[in-house]
Amino acid sequence: MLRDREEVKDILQQIFSLIWTGRKELEIQSQLSGYLYTAVRNRIFKVIAHKQVTSKYISSLADFGSTGECETDHLTRERQLLAIIEKEISELPEKMREIFELSRKQGLSHKQIVCSLICLRKP
Template identity: 55%
Template sequence: MLNYETISDNELAELLRSGDRGAFTEIYNRYKWLLHSHAYKWMQDREEAKDIVHELFVALWTKRESLSFPDNLSAYLYTAVRNRIFNVISHQKVASQYLNSLQAFIDEEQGATDHLVREKQMTLLIEKEIAALPVKMREVFELSRKEQLSHKEIAIQLTLSEQTVRKHVQHALKILRAKLGLMAFLFLISH
C-alpha cells in the first residue's frame, strides 16, 4: 500500500490523472488550508473562501484526466484559486453595478411616478377651478387655452367682440391665479 504523504507533488498529480482517490485526498489534505488562507486574504469572508477552495477541488477531481499540470502542482493550485477569486470578485462587481443601476432606475421611476401623480393632481385642481368659472368666461377660456384659438377666432366662433374675448381671458386668469396660487397658475399657463 502506498504512503501518499511521502509521495512528491508530481507523482501525486500523475496518480490523480489516473483516477487514484488516495492521491486526490493527499493533495486535498496537503493544500486545502494553504489555499483557504490564500482565498481568505482576498475575500475576507471565510465561507466564500471555503466555497472557492471546495469548487477548485471538485473541478480538480472531475477534470483530472484532461488536466495538464505544470512541473509545480502547488503553483497550479494557487493559480487556479487566484483565477476563481478574480472570477468571484468580477461577478460581485458586475452584480453590484447591476444592483446600483437597478436602484437608480427604481429611484428615477419613483421620482417620475411622483411627478406624474403631482401633475395629475394639479391638472384636476385646475380643471375644477376652470369648471367653476362663469359659463361664458369658461367657454372663452377653454377655447383660448385648450383649443389654442386666437382671440379673433374665438370672437368669430362665439359672435363676440375681440375686446370681450380678451376681457374674459384676462378675468379668468385673474380668478384662477387668486384661487390656485402662483405655482398652480404657472403650471396652468405652461401647459
C-alpha cells in the same frame, strides 16, 4: 482577499471538484502547489469581478428606482387621460364647449372670447 471564509471554502471546493472530475485529462506541468495557487487566485479574481458587476447593476437599478421614470407608462396614461378629457369636452353643451375651447385650446382671455362670440353673431 475576499474576507469571507465561507466563500473561500466554496471556491476551494469548486476547484477540487473540477480537478477530480477532470483528473484523467489533467496534466499539471509544474508543481501541484503552484497550479493550485494559480487556480485559486484566478477563481478569486473571477469572483471579485463578478461582485463588481453585480454591485454596479444593483447600484444602477437602485438609482433608476429612485430617480428613473417609466416613460412608456407615463405616455400611455397621458394619452388615456387626454382621450377622457376630449370625450368629456365633446359632451358639453355646444356654447359651453365653444367657450371652453376658445379659453383652453386657443388661450383667449374672457374679453377676447366675448368679442369673438359677439362678432360671430353679427350678420
